[in-house]
Amino acid sequence: MKIATWNVNSLKVRLPQVTEWLQSAQPDVLVLQEIKLVSEAFPVDAFAELGYHALASGQKTYNGVANIARASMHDVITDIPGLDDPQRRVLATTINGIRVVNLYVPNGQSVGSDKYAYKLGWLAALRDWLAAELAQHERLVVLGDFNIAPEDRDVYDPDKWGDDVLCSPAERAALGELTALGLVDVFREFDQPEAAYSWWDYRAAGFRRNAGLRIDLILASSALAPYCNASYVDREPRSWERPSDHTPVIAEFRV
């Protein structure tokens, strides 16, 4: 199973790029974030033409997630239990016996802001829910835009970023609580190029300078992680005309 995550920053704008990438990369599963569409407006037909099933949990203007898969999907969850949240940031589906949890973690704006508090509360509720999901699904992958750079080596200039949002100790501790459940950041299970990132700010020519962060992650349960063959970033779509500010991250499992 080849599985990928991509924050597309508007599927209306990026649909041609997503279909182009699907045809060249041929993943079995692709999960999208920031589709910025209501669920009813999701272009199911465009994916059906390419042989993919699609499910979306969207809203107007902001957020929104979708799962696209060769196989059919079932046991759909769109909300973290116990968290009353109108923002569409979660889509869990079971695909060929693998539990796939697609996340668009809140950005958090700045340390100490209301949005930062929302992010930390969201991550605490996520942790409890994932513990329950792991108890039910031995083979589970949780992937998406985490809006957290796990370590300084995931940041182009850690001294400049310091403890700012996306890198703050509390956010990294919240991510640590997820890995403490047995979830493995599979990207770090393999040799990687120096300065491998998944997001580059549109501003200040971030991509040209490789001034990026690795904030798009693929975590696999301890039962599934040993079956991971490879994990890597595909920088190419970030170099295309009118790109998303994120690029796809991929993991391949021999299951």
Next chain:
DNA sequence: ATGGTGGTCCAACCA
């Protein structure tokens, strides 16, 4: 030290 860009949708918010 500040502001830069881009998406949504046309003023202001979000990232």
